[in-house]
Amino acid sequence: MRALSWPNQSVKGQVTATIHQMITCSAPGKVYLFGEHAVVYGQPAIACAVERRVFTSVKLLASGEITVSAMGKIQNCHSTEFRYICQAVQTFKKRTKNDFGAEITIKSELPPSQGLGSSAAVTVSTIKALSECLGIGLRDQEIAGMGHQVEHAIQGRASPADTFVSATGGVVFIEGTKTSHLMHPDVPIIIGATGITRSTGDVINSVARMKRDYPEIINNIMSTIGDITRLGERKLIGGDINNVGELMNINQGLLESIGVGDIMLDKLIYRARDEGALGAKMTGAGRGGCMFAIAREGNVNAIAEALAREGAQVFITAFSNAGLRVE
Numbered sequence: 001m002r003a004l005s006w007p008n009q010s011v012k013g014q015v016t017a018t019i020h021q022m023i024t025c026s027a028p029g030k031v032y033l034f035g036e037h038a039v040v041y042g043q044p045a046i047a048c049a050v051e052r053r054v055f056t057s058v059k060l061l062a063s064g065e066i067t068v069s070a071m072g073k074i075q076n077c078h079s080t081e082f083r084y085i086c087q088a089v090q091t092f093k094k095r096t097k098n099d100f101g102a103e104i105t106i107k108s109e110l111p112p113s114q115g116l117g118s119s120a121a122v123t124v125s126t127i128k129a130l131s132e133c134l135g136i137g138l139r140d141q142e143i144a145g146m147g148h149q150v151e152h153a154i155q156g157r158a159s160p161a162d163t164f165v166s167a168t169g170g171v172v173f174i175e176g177t178k179t180s181h182l183m184h185p186d187v188p189i190i191i192g193a194t195g196i197t198r199s200t201g202d203v204i205n206s207v208a209r210m211k212r213d214y215p216e217i218i219n220n221i222m223s224t225i226g227d228i229t230r231l232g233e234r235k236l237i238g239g240d241i242n243n244v245g246e247l248m249n250i251n252q253g254l255l256e257s258i259g260v261g262d263i264m265l266d267k268l269i270y271r272a273r274d275e276g277a278l279g280a281k282m283t284g285a286g287r288g289g290c291m292f293a294i295a296r297e298g299n300v301n302a303i304a305e306a307l308a309r310e311g312a313q314v315f316i317t318a319f320s321n322a323g324l325r326v327e
Protein backbone atom coordinates (compact mmCIF):
# COMPACT_ATOMS: atom_id res chain seq x y z
CA MET A 1 0.00 0.00 0.00
CA ARG A 2 1.37 3.45 -0.91
CA ALA A 3 1.41 6.03 1.87
CA LEU A 4 0.82 9.51 0.52
CA SER A 5 3.45 11.84 1.88
CA TRP A 6 1.45 15.02 2.05
CA PRO A 7 2.03 17.73 0.72
CA ASN A 8 3.85 15.76 -1.98
CA GLN A 9 1.85 16.34 -5.19
CA SER A 10 2.26 12.89 -6.75
CA VAL A 11 1.24 9.32 -6.01
CA LYS A 12 3.97 6.72 -6.51
CA GLY A 13 3.25 3.65 -8.62
CA GLN A 14 1.11 3.30 -11.72
CA VAL A 15 -1.09 6.31 -11.00
CA THR A 16 0.49 9.73 -11.35
CA ALA A 17 -2.12 12.13 -10.15
CA THR A 18 -2.81 15.64 -9.02
CA ILE A 19 -3.81 15.68 -5.39
CA HIS A 20 -6.47 18.19 -4.37
CA GLN A 21 -6.46 19.24 -0.77
CA MET A 22 -10.24 19.46 -0.50
CA ILE A 23 -13.15 18.33 -2.68
CA THR A 24 -16.90 18.17 -2.17
CA CYS A 25 -18.96 15.58 -4.04
CA SER A 26 -22.66 14.83 -3.77
CA ALA A 27 -24.99 11.95 -4.57
CA PRO A 28 -28.79 11.73 -4.64
CA GLY A 29 -31.14 9.77 -2.45
CA LYS A 30 -33.65 7.42 -4.07
CA VAL A 31 -37.08 5.88 -3.79
CA TYR A 32 -38.03 2.38 -4.88
CA LEU A 33 -40.89 2.62 -7.32
CA PHE A 34 -41.02 -1.19 -7.21
CA GLY A 35 -39.13 -4.21 -5.96
CA GLU A 36 -37.32 -3.55 -2.67
CA HIS A 37 -36.64 -6.74 -0.69
CA ALA A 38 -37.45 -8.91 -3.74
CA VAL A 39 -34.32 -7.43 -5.38
CA VAL A 40 -32.21 -9.01 -2.63
CA TYR A 41 -33.36 -12.41 -4.00
CA GLY A 42 -32.56 -11.72 -7.64
CA GLN A 43 -35.91 -10.20 -8.68
CA PRO A 44 -35.85 -6.92 -10.64
CA ALA A 45 -36.46 -3.54 -9.03
CA ILE A 46 -36.96 0.00 -10.26
CA ALA A 47 -35.22 2.60 -8.13
CA CYS A 48 -35.29 6.32 -8.90
CA ALA A 49 -32.93 9.11 -7.87
CA VAL A 50 -34.65 12.11 -6.28
CA GLU A 51 -33.66 15.75 -6.03
CA ARG A 52 -32.37 15.56 -2.47
CA ARG A 53 -28.70 14.86 -1.91
CA VAL A 54 -25.88 14.02 0.48
CA PHE A 55 -22.77 16.24 0.25
CA THR A 56 -19.39 14.80 1.28
CA SER A 57 -16.31 17.00 1.66
CA VAL A 58 -12.91 15.35 1.92
CA LYS A 59 -9.79 17.15 3.08
CA LEU A 60 -6.57 15.11 2.95
CA LEU A 61 -4.50 15.14 6.14
CA ALA A 62 -0.79 14.70 6.77
CA SER A 63 -1.57 12.32 9.65
CA GLY A 64 -2.94 8.85 8.77
CA GLU A 65 -6.12 9.39 10.77
CA ILE A 66 -9.64 9.45 9.30
CA THR A 67 -12.07 11.75 11.11
CA VAL A 68 -15.74 12.02 10.22
CA SER A 69 -17.97 14.92 11.08
CA ALA A 70 -21.71 14.39 10.56
CA MET A 71 -25.00 15.01 12.33
CA GLY A 72 -23.29 17.27 14.90
CA LYS A 73 -20.72 14.61 15.93
CA ILE A 74 -17.04 14.17 15.18
CA GLN A 75 -15.53 10.65 15.42
CA ASN A 76 -12.57 8.75 14.07
CA CYS A 77 -12.91 5.38 12.42
CA HIS A 78 -11.94 3.48 15.58
CA SER A 79 -15.45 4.13 16.87
CA THR A 80 -18.51 2.15 15.74
CA GLU A 81 -20.23 5.28 14.35
CA PHE A 82 -20.32 6.20 10.68
CA ARG A 83 -19.76 2.61 9.57
CA TYR A 84 -20.64 3.21 5.92
CA ILE A 85 -18.16 6.08 5.60
CA CYS A 86 -15.33 4.23 7.36
CA GLN A 87 -15.97 1.06 5.35
CA ALA A 88 -16.04 3.17 2.16
CA VAL A 89 -12.60 4.59 3.05
CA GLN A 90 -11.25 1.07 3.73
CA THR A 91 -12.66 -0.28 0.46
CA PHE A 92 -11.21 2.68 -1.45
CA LYS A 93 -7.77 2.28 0.15
CA LYS A 94 -7.72 -1.42 -0.65
CA ARG A 95 -8.86 -1.00 -4.26
CA THR A 96 -6.51 1.88 -5.08
CA LYS A 97 -3.64 0.66 -2.85
CA ASN A 98 -3.25 4.08 -1.25
CA ASP A 99 -2.95 5.01 2.39
CA PHE A 100 -3.78 8.49 3.64
CA GLY A 101 -5.51 10.45 6.36
CA ALA A 102 -8.58 12.56 5.75
CA GLU A 103 -11.14 14.80 7.39
CA ILE A 104 -14.57 13.88 6.01
CA THR A 105 -17.55 16.17 6.50
CA ILE A 106 -21.11 15.13 5.63
CA LYS A 107 -24.08 17.40 5.03
CA SER A 108 -27.33 15.73 4.14
CA GLU A 109 -30.73 16.71 2.80
CA LEU A 110 -31.97 13.16 3.51
CA PRO A 111 -33.25 11.83 6.82
CA PRO A 112 -30.87 8.96 7.74
CA SER A 113 -31.93 5.28 7.96
CA GLN A 114 -35.40 5.94 6.58
CA GLY A 115 -35.39 4.25 3.19
CA LEU A 116 -34.24 7.18 1.06
CA GLY A 117 -30.84 5.65 0.38
CA SER A 118 -28.82 7.97 2.60
CA SER A 119 -26.31 5.17 3.34
CA ALA A 120 -25.76 4.50 -0.35
CA ALA A 121 -25.49 8.23 -1.10
CA VAL A 122 -22.98 8.81 1.69
CA THR A 123 -20.98 5.75 0.61
CA VAL A 124 -20.68 6.59 -3.09
CA SER A 125 -20.13 10.32 -2.50
CA THR A 126 -17.30 9.50 -0.06
CA ILE A 127 -15.62 7.20 -2.60
CA LYS A 128 -16.09 9.80 -5.36
CA ALA A 129 -14.64 12.61 -3.20
CA LEU A 130 -11.59 10.47 -2.28
CA SER A 131 -11.10 9.51 -5.91
CA GLU A 132 -11.29 13.16 -7.02
CA CYS A 133 -9.01 14.35 -4.20
CA LEU A 134 -6.33 11.84 -5.18
CA GLY A 135 -6.86 12.42 -8.90
CA ILE A 136 -7.67 8.75 -9.51
CA GLY A 137 -10.81 9.41 -11.55
CA LEU A 138 -12.80 6.24 -10.79
CA ARG A 139 -15.82 5.93 -13.08
CA ASP A 140 -19.28 6.26 -11.52
CA GLN A 141 -20.15 2.64 -12.33
CA GLU A 142 -16.95 1.44 -10.62
CA ILE A 143 -17.85 3.56 -7.62
CA ALA A 144 -21.31 1.97 -7.60
CA GLY A 145 -19.69 -1.49 -7.50
CA MET A 146 -17.39 -0.51 -4.64
CA GLY A 147 -20.38 1.03 -2.82
CA HIS A 148 -22.24 -2.27 -3.17
CA GLN A 149 -19.30 -4.10 -1.54
CA VAL A 150 -19.49 -1.62 1.34
CA GLU A 151 -23.24 -2.19 1.85
CA HIS A 152 -22.76 -5.94 1.59
CA ALA A 153 -19.99 -5.91 4.20
CA ILE A 154 -22.12 -3.93 6.66
CA GLN A 155 -25.59 -5.36 6.05
CA GLY A 156 -24.64 -8.97 5.31
CA ARG A 157 -26.99 -8.91 2.29
CA ALA A 158 -27.53 -6.03 -0.12
CA SER A 159 -28.62 -5.59 -3.70
CA PRO A 160 -26.60 -3.33 -6.01
CA ALA A 161 -29.70 -1.14 -6.61
CA ASP A 162 -29.21 1.62 -4.02
CA THR A 163 -25.57 2.36 -4.77
CA PHE A 164 -26.07 2.06 -8.55
CA VAL A 165 -28.94 4.55 -8.70
CA SER A 166 -27.21 6.95 -6.33
CA ALA A 167 -24.02 6.84 -8.42
CA THR A 168 -25.63 7.12 -11.86
CA GLY A 169 -28.93 8.96 -11.15
CA GLY A 170 -32.16 8.56 -13.11
CA VAL A 171 -34.76 5.82 -13.06
CA VAL A 172 -33.01 2.46 -13.11
CA PHE A 173 -34.41 -0.98 -13.87
CA ILE A 174 -32.06 -3.40 -12.19
CA GLU A 175 -32.07 -7.18 -12.40
CA GLY A 176 -28.99 -9.03 -11.18
CA THR A 177 -26.06 -7.36 -12.86
CA LYS A 178 -28.23 -6.00 -15.71
CA THR A 179 -29.20 -2.33 -15.43
CA SER A 180 -30.99 0.03 -17.77
CA HIS A 181 -32.06 3.64 -17.44
CA LEU A 182 -35.70 4.51 -18.17
CA MET A 183 -37.29 7.91 -18.84
CA HIS A 184 -38.44 9.36 -15.57
CA PRO A 185 -42.14 10.00 -15.07
CA ASP A 186 -42.94 13.67 -15.11
CA VAL A 187 -44.90 13.75 -11.87
CA PRO A 188 -44.10 15.26 -8.48
CA ILE A 189 -43.20 13.03 -5.54
CA ILE A 190 -44.42 13.68 -2.02
CA ILE A 191 -42.31 11.94 0.62
CA GLY A 192 -43.55 11.40 4.17
CA ALA A 193 -40.89 10.48 6.74
CA THR A 194 -42.21 8.74 9.84
CA GLY A 195 -39.07 9.60 11.84
CA ILE A 196 -38.84 5.91 12.83
CA THR A 197 -35.33 4.64 12.08
CA ARG A 198 -34.30 1.00 11.81
CA SER A 199 -31.37 -1.05 10.61
CA THR A 200 -31.73 -2.24 7.00
CA GLY A 201 -29.74 -5.36 7.95
CA ASP A 202 -32.21 -6.28 10.73
CA VAL A 203 -35.24 -5.92 8.45
CA ILE A 204 -33.54 -7.94 5.68
CA ASN A 205 -32.78 -10.66 8.25
CA SER A 206 -36.41 -10.81 9.39
CA VAL A 207 -37.54 -11.30 5.77
CA ALA A 208 -34.86 -14.00 5.35
CA ARG A 209 -36.29 -15.74 8.43
CA MET A 210 -39.80 -15.72 6.94
CA LYS A 211 -38.42 -17.04 3.67
CA ARG A 212 -36.74 -19.91 5.53
CA ASP A 213 -39.93 -20.71 7.49
CA TYR A 214 -42.43 -20.42 4.60
CA PRO A 215 -40.37 -20.88 1.42
CA GLU A 216 -43.27 -21.73 -0.94
CA ILE A 217 -45.26 -18.67 0.11
CA ILE A 218 -42.48 -16.10 0.37
CA ASN A 219 -40.82 -17.23 -2.88
CA ASN A 220 -44.15 -16.73 -4.66
CA ILE A 221 -44.57 -13.27 -3.15
CA MET A 222 -41.05 -12.31 -4.25
CA SER A 223 -41.67 -13.53 -7.75
CA THR A 224 -45.02 -11.66 -7.91
CA ILE A 225 -43.22 -8.48 -6.84
CA GLY A 226 -40.81 -9.22 -9.71
CA ASP A 227 -43.79 -9.47 -12.11
CA ILE A 228 -45.12 -6.12 -10.82
CA THR A 229 -41.73 -4.54 -11.50
CA ARG A 230 -41.58 -5.93 -15.06
CA LEU A 231 -45.11 -4.72 -15.79
CA GLY A 232 -44.27 -1.40 -14.10
CA GLU A 233 -41.33 -1.01 -16.47
CA ARG A 234 -43.64 -1.45 -19.48
CA LYS A 235 -46.15 1.04 -18.05
CA LEU A 236 -43.40 3.58 -17.42
CA ILE A 237 -42.13 3.20 -20.97
CA GLY A 238 -45.70 3.62 -22.26
CA GLY A 239 -46.25 6.71 -20.07
CA ASP A 240 -49.22 5.02 -18.34
CA ILE A 241 -48.78 6.81 -15.07
CA ASN A 242 -52.18 5.79 -13.63
CA ASN A 243 -51.16 2.14 -14.00
CA VAL A 244 -47.76 2.86 -12.46
CA GLY A 245 -49.54 4.28 -9.41
CA GLU A 246 -51.89 1.32 -9.13
CA LEU A 247 -48.99 -1.14 -9.39
CA MET A 248 -47.23 0.76 -6.58
CA ASN A 249 -50.31 0.13 -4.43
CA ILE A 250 -50.30 -3.59 -5.24
CA ASN A 251 -46.57 -3.78 -4.46
CA GLN A 252 -47.29 -2.13 -1.09
CA GLY A 253 -49.80 -4.85 -0.21
CA LEU A 254 -47.17 -7.52 -0.80
CA LEU A 255 -44.57 -5.66 1.26
CA GLU A 256 -47.11 -5.66 4.10
CA SER A 257 -47.43 -9.42 3.74
CA ILE A 258 -43.71 -10.00 4.29
CA GLY A 259 -43.85 -8.09 7.56
CA VAL A 260 -42.03 -4.89 6.67
CA GLY A 261 -45.00 -2.53 7.15
CA ASP A 262 -45.69 -0.20 10.02
CA ILE A 263 -48.80 1.49 11.41
CA MET A 264 -47.56 5.05 10.86
CA LEU A 265 -46.46 4.21 7.31
CA ASP A 266 -49.89 2.76 6.64
CA LYS A 267 -51.66 5.85 7.93
CA LEU A 268 -49.57 8.09 5.69
CA ILE A 269 -50.10 5.82 2.68
CA TYR A 270 -53.89 5.79 3.14
CA ARG A 271 -54.02 9.58 3.74
CA ALA A 272 -52.09 10.15 0.51
CA ARG A 273 -54.44 7.86 -1.43
CA ASP A 274 -57.50 9.57 0.12
CA GLU A 275 -56.17 12.92 -1.13
CA GLY A 276 -55.90 11.66 -4.70
CA ALA A 277 -52.41 10.14 -4.98
CA LEU A 278 -51.98 8.06 -8.12
CA GLY A 279 -50.01 5.58 -6.00
CA ALA A 280 -48.48 5.46 -2.53
CA LYS A 281 -46.10 2.97 -0.95
CA MET A 282 -43.21 2.66 1.45
CA THR A 283 -39.67 2.84 0.12
CA GLY A 284 -36.60 0.86 1.20
CA ALA A 285 -36.40 -1.59 4.04
CA GLY A 286 -39.64 -0.48 5.79
CA ARG A 287 -40.74 -0.95 9.46
CA GLY A 288 -40.82 2.84 9.65
CA GLY A 289 -38.73 5.07 7.46
CA CYS A 290 -40.45 6.80 4.56
CA MET A 291 -43.40 6.41 2.27
CA PHE A 292 -43.90 8.36 -0.92
CA ALA A 293 -46.75 9.17 -3.26
CA ILE A 294 -46.86 10.20 -6.89
CA ALA A 295 -49.66 12.59 -7.81
CA ARG A 296 -50.97 15.07 -10.32
CA GLU A 297 -49.77 18.62 -9.66
CA GLY A 298 -53.23 19.70 -8.47
CA ASN A 299 -53.24 17.17 -5.58
CA VAL A 300 -49.72 17.78 -4.27
CA ASN A 301 -50.50 20.37 -1.61
CA ALA A 302 -53.51 18.51 -0.23
CA ILE A 303 -51.42 15.32 0.07
CA ALA A 304 -48.49 17.15 1.67
CA GLU A 305 -50.80 18.83 4.19
CA ALA A 306 -52.54 15.56 5.07
CA LEU A 307 -49.18 13.85 5.70
CA ALA A 308 -47.98 16.75 7.84
CA ARG A 309 -51.22 16.60 9.88
CA GLU A 310 -50.38 12.94 10.66
CA GLY A 311 -47.01 14.08 12.05
CA ALA A 312 -44.76 13.23 9.08
CA GLN A 313 -41.82 15.29 7.94
CA VAL A 314 -42.81 16.08 4.36
CA PHE A 315 -40.64 16.68 1.30
CA ILE A 316 -42.05 17.63 -2.06
CA THR A 317 -39.49 16.64 -4.63
CA ALA A 318 -39.04 15.24 -8.15
CA PHE A 319 -37.29 12.40 -9.95
CA SER A 320 -33.76 13.39 -10.92
CA ASN A 321 -31.41 12.38 -13.71
CA ALA A 322 -28.33 13.56 -11.82
CA GLY A 323 -26.13 10.99 -10.08
CA LEU A 324 -22.71 11.63 -8.54
CA ARG A 325 -21.52 15.20 -8.94
CA VAL A 326 -18.39 17.18 -8.08
CA GLU A 327 -19.63 20.36 -6.43
Ligand code: PMV
Binds near residue numbers: 038039114158284286
Ligand atom coordinates in the same frame (compact mmCIF):
# COMPACT_ATOMS: atom_id res chain seq x y z
O1 PMV B 1 -33.85 1.17 3.38
P1 PMV B 1 -32.77 1.22 2.37
O2 PMV B 1 -32.67 2.54 1.67
O3 PMV B 1 -31.45 0.77 2.92
O4 PMV B 1 -33.15 0.17 1.20
C1 PMV B 1 -33.11 -1.21 1.43
C2 PMV B 1 -33.65 -1.93 0.24
C3 PMV B 1 -33.58 -3.46 0.34
O5 PMV B 1 -34.12 -3.98 -0.89
C4 PMV B 1 -34.42 -3.97 1.49
C5 PMV B 1 -32.16 -3.95 0.51
C6 PMV B 1 -31.26 -3.76 -0.69
O6 PMV B 1 -30.04 -3.81 -0.50
O7 PMV B 1 -31.75 -3.63 -1.83
